[in-house]
Each structure stands twice: as structure tokens, then as C-alpha cells.
Amino acid sequence: MSSRLTGRLQILAVSVAILVAVTLQGIAAFAITVGPIERPPFLWPFLDYPMYEQPRYAGEPIVRQVVVGVLADSTDIVLAPADLGVTFWQFQNILNRAILRDDQAGAEAYRGIYEERYGRSLVAFRLEGHPLVMTEDGLVAGSPVVLGSLGFDPE
Amino acid sequence: MIERLQRGWTRYWFAPAPVVDLAVARIVIVGVQLYILFPAQAALGRLRADSVLPGELYDPLPILHLLVAPLGWTYRPGFEVLELVYWVAVGTGVTALIGLFTNLSLLVFAWSNIFLAAFKWSFGDVHHQNGLIMIALVALALGPAGRSLSVDSWRARFGARNVDQPGGEDQHTSRFALWPLLLIRYVMALAYFSAAYRKMSVAGVDWMNGYTLQHYVLQDAVRWDIPLGLWLGQQFWLIQALSVLTVVWEGTFFLVLIFPRLAWFYVPVGLGFHTMTWIAMRAGFFQFMALYAALVPWRATWLWWLNRRGPGLQSLPVDPTPQT
Numbered sequence: 001m002s003s004r005l006t007g008r009l010q011i012l013a014v015s016v017a018i019l020v021a022v023t024l025q026g027i028a029a030f031a032i033t034v035g036p037i038e039r040p041p042f043l044w045p046f047l048d049y050p051m052y053e054q055p056r057y058a059g060e061p062i063v064r065q066v067v068v069g070v071l072a073d074s075t076d077i078v079l080a081p082a083d084l085g086v087t088f089w090q091f092q093n094i095l096n097r098a099i100l101r102d103d104q105a106g107a108e109a110y111r112g113i114y115e116e117r118y119g120r121s122l123v124a125f126r127l128e129g130h131p132l133v134m135t136e137d138g139l140v141a142g143s144p145v146v147l148g149s150l151g152f153d154p155e
Numbered sequence: 156m157i158e159r160l161q162r163g164w165t166r167y168w169f170a171p172a173p174v175v176d177l178a179v180a181r182i183v184i185v186g187v188q189l190y191i192l193f194p195a196q197a198a199l200g201r202l203r204a205d206s207v208l209p210g211e212l213y214d215p216l217p218i219l220h221l222l223v224a225p226l227g228w229t230y231r232p233g234f235e236v237l238e239l240v241y242w243v244a245v246g247t248g249v250t251a252l253i254g255l256f257t258n259l260s261l262l263v264f265a266w267s268n269i270f271l272a273a274f275k276w277s278f279g280d281v282h283h284q285n286g287l288i289m290i291a292l293v294a295l296a297l298g299p300a301g302r303s304l305s306v307d308s309w310r311a312r313f314g315a316r317n318v319d320q321p322g323g324e325d326q327h328t329s330r331f332a333l334w335p336l337l338l339i340r341y342v343m344a345l346a347y348f349s350a351a352y353r354k355m356s357v358a359g360v361d362w363m364n365g366y367t368l369q370h371y372v373l374q375d376a377v378r379w380d381i382p383l384g385l386w387l388g389q390q391f392w393l394i395q396a397l398s399v400l401t402v403v404w405e406g407t408f409f410l411v412l413i414f415p416r417l418a419w420f421y422v423p424v425g426l427g428f429h430t431m432t433w434i435a436m437r438a439g440f441f442q443f444m445a446l447y448a449a450l451v452p453w454r455a456t457w458l459w460w461l462n463r464r465g466p467g468l469q470s471l472p473v474d475p476t477p478q479t
Binding site for chain 1: 164165168169201204207208209211212216217218269272273276278279280281282283285286287289290294297330331334338341342345346347348349350352353354357358359361362364366367368369370371373374377378385388389438
């Protein structure tokens with residue numbers, strides 16, 4: 001095959017790759033879902049970038065979320081990601097959301113991890129919000145509130 | 156019409172370009188991704204922890220399904236497999252960095268990093284810092300990234316191999332040296348524009364009210380206990396200025412595709428932006444920072460610097476090929 005033809009084939013192959021990559025990034029970036037293509041992260045590593053998109057306003061508190069596990073003897077224990085061997089984001093983005101959505105199935109796996117690790121039975125999760133508000137004197141702590149709770153059906 | 160488009164496309168993406176520009180991008184991008192893999196103990200510890208998470212939490216990304224398909228569509232890699240892939244990534248990262256069997260090294264490095272990252276993000280939690288660099292690694296693997304600043308190029312120069320390149324190219328330029336860099340710029344521009352678009356479509360101008368960025372800076376500063384973030388979050392007017400700069404910079408980043416010289420503004424601002432988000436918010440986008448190497452005309456910059464240094468340095472060998 002002549003070098004000229006080889007060069008043209010190379011250019012054609014690379015051009016297809018370029019078009020595919022740019023198209024996929026465009027689809028993902030703007031969540032242009034067509035047919036079976038789902039929203040990101042379905043197309044990872046092609047993604048959209050929606051981080052920090054929500055607006056915030058004066059006086060809006062910064063809420064630190066704290067997960068409390070309720071044991072069978074009604075004891076409350078504060079749970080941290082390290083207690084379950086997961087990352088901060090796996091903890092926050094999955095467990096916390098499951099509690100807020102009353103998604104028992106979604107939280108069940110974390111309950112199982114805790115019980116296997118510590119041999120104690122968890123009957124509920126409670127998600128507390130510990131607010132901080134920006135004032136002229138700096139950040140001031142507000143009163144904790146319960147954001148959600150999720151009880152497990154007795155076995 | 157089609158022929159004109161074809162010629163224009165070829166002129167744009169496949170114009171002869173210095174291979175050293177691609178090589179520097181290779182070194183920076185591979186170097187940063189290799190650095191991200193360390194320390195090994197922490198990385199392997201995380202892989203081990205994820206490998207034993209309950210099956211209910213495992214939700215493989217489609218690309219991971221594709222990568223494990225030879226072993227079964229629903230195959231879940233165990234720690235031994237992940238550890239093997241990890242060390243393959245480290246080994247090929249080193250060879251790709253020094254440019255030994257460069258294209259093959261880059262291909263395997265890209266594959267292994269995509270595998271590890273896809274596994275990491277297959278537990279319902281996906282983050283955004285390493286998506287683009289995976290695309291960049293594949294692009295580098297398909298281009299002549301080892302034609303300069305590499306063991307391969309030195310072996311070719313001092314060995315018995317013929318250094319003439321196909322298609323009449325010389326050893327300093329290649330028709331295929333520009334497209335990987337352009338592709339990286341395009342996906343970066345789409346990513347940044349997407350970020351600005353989401354901010355504006357969800358929040359509108361309220362995103363620049365100062366309180367929005369202040370909230371996020373303080374949220375992360377409190378979460379990770381960052382004194383600098385706590386201080387920055389309380390400088391309201393500075394925060395408001397930064398929020399305007401953020402939206403304008405992200406929303407106009409695509410201009411570097413039209414006016415490449417604007418990289419001299421966007422790259423330093425971008426490096427500053429991502430540095431600030433790391434030190435004030437622990438939001439690390441080091442891989443994005445590495446990708447800026449694809450925007451810098453390294454060879455032209457080097458020649459410009461040589462010319463400014465005075466007549467002494469002009470006796471050094473200077474590549475005679477035209478500057479881009």
C-alpha cells in the first residue's frame with residue numbers, strides 16, 4: 001500500500017476518532033440524551049460539570065450533615081465514613097441521600113457493613129443538620145435539626 | 156463543497172506541527188497522572204476497601220462493563236486483579252514518561268488508568284477531576300508523542316534506524332503532532348463551557364451574587380477544616396469578584412480555540428483558579444492543570460526565549476522548521 005494511501009487512511013481514522021470524542025463530550029457536557037444514552041455519568045469519561053451550580057443567598061446556613069445510627073438498645077452513635085470503610089463522598093452522596101429519600105434499600109448495604117464490622121444491630125439511621133450561619137462576627141452555630149430518619153423493618 | 160471542507164479539515168487538524176510540543180504535553184500529563192497514583196499504600200488500600208464493598212453498592216459504569224467483557228459482562232474484579240492493573244499502570248506510566256515504546260506504553264497506561272478510575276466510580280459516586288485526562292491519554296497514545304524528548308527518539312537518532320518519516324516529514328515535525336493537542340483543547344473548552352452553562356441556566360446572575368461562592372467556599376472550609384478557606388469566605392467583595400471571574404473565564408475559555416494566543420491569559424488564570432480551589436476548598440483538579448500543557452506552544456516559546464537572551468545563546472542549534 002502506498003505511503004500516500006496509508007497517510008489518507010490514517011487521517012480518516014483519526015478524523016473519525018476526533019469527531020466521536022468531540023461529539024460524546026458535547027452530548028455529555030449538555031446532557032443531550034438521545035435514545036438509550038442516559039445522562040452523565042453514563043458516558044464517563046465524557047461528563048458534564050454541574051458542580052456548585054445551585055445559587056445561595058444571604059443568611060442561608062451552611063449545614064454540616066451528621067449521620068447518627070440508632071442501635072437496638074436505643075443508643076445513638078455518630079457514624080463517620082471511616083467507621084464503614086468508605087470515602088467521605090460515598091458516605092455523603094449515597095447514605096445521606098438514601099436517608100433523605102427514605103430509601104431503605106439504598107441504606108441497607110451500609111447498615112450491613114456496620115453490623116458486620118461491629119456485631120451490633122442498627123435499627124435506624126438519623127440524618128442531622130448542624131447549621132452554621134455567616135454573621136458579622138463570623139460563623140455562628142445554630143441549633144441542630146433532624147433532616148431525615150430511616151428505620152429498618154424488624155427482621 | 157465537500158472537497159473544500161475536507162481540505163479545510165485536513166489543514167486545520169493535520170498541519171505539520173513541532174513534535175516537541177506534543178512530547179512536552181506527554182511528559183506533563185503522564186507525569187501528573189502517574190503522581191496521582193501514589194502513594195501506593197493509600198491507592199491500594201482504597202482499591203482493597205472498594206473491592207469488598209457489598210454487591211448492592213456496585214453499579215459499574217458502562218465503560219467498565221466493556222473493559223471486563225472478555226471475562227463476562229457482569230464480572231466484578233477482585234483486589235488481586237485491581238492490584239495487578241495498578242502496577243501495570245505504574246510501570247507503563249514510567250515508560251510512557253521517559254518515552255520507551257512510547258505509543259504502546261501510553262495505550263496501556265491509558266487503559267489501566269481508565270480501568271482503575273471506572274472501578275472507583277462504580278459505587279454510585281462519580282467525581283469530575285479525571286475524566287478529561289483519560290481522553291487526553293488516549294489521544295496522546297494515538298499520536299507521535301514519542302518522536303521527541305524520549306528514549307525512543309534518542310535510540311532512533313543514535314542507532315542504525317532510518318529517521319526519515321513517511322510522507323516527507325522531517326524528524327522535528329509531524330502532520331499528526333497537532334491533532335491530539337487540539338482535541339484536548341476542544342474537550343477542555345466544552346467542559347468549561349458546560350460548567351458556566353450549568354451555573355447560568357440553574358442560578359442565572361444569582362451565581363455571581365457573592366453569597367453563592369461564599370457558601371461553597373465556607374462549606375468546604377468547614378468540612379475539611381481549612382483556615383485559608385474560612386478566611387477567604389469572609390472576604391465578601393473578593394469572593395464576589397472571584398465569582399464573576401469564574402463564570403466569565405469558564406464561559407469564554409473556548410476563545411483559545413479561535414485565538415490560540417489567548418492561552419497566555421487563560422492558562423495562568425486557570426492555574427490560579429484550580430490552585431485556589433485546592434488550597435481553600437480541597438477541590439483538587441490537578442489533572443485539569445496538567446492538560447494546560449496542551450495549550451502552550453513550547454517550541455515557539457523556547458525559541459522566543461532564546462532570541463531574547465541575546466547573541467550568545469543564538470549559537471545554540473535552533474530547529475530551522477517554521478514556527479507554528
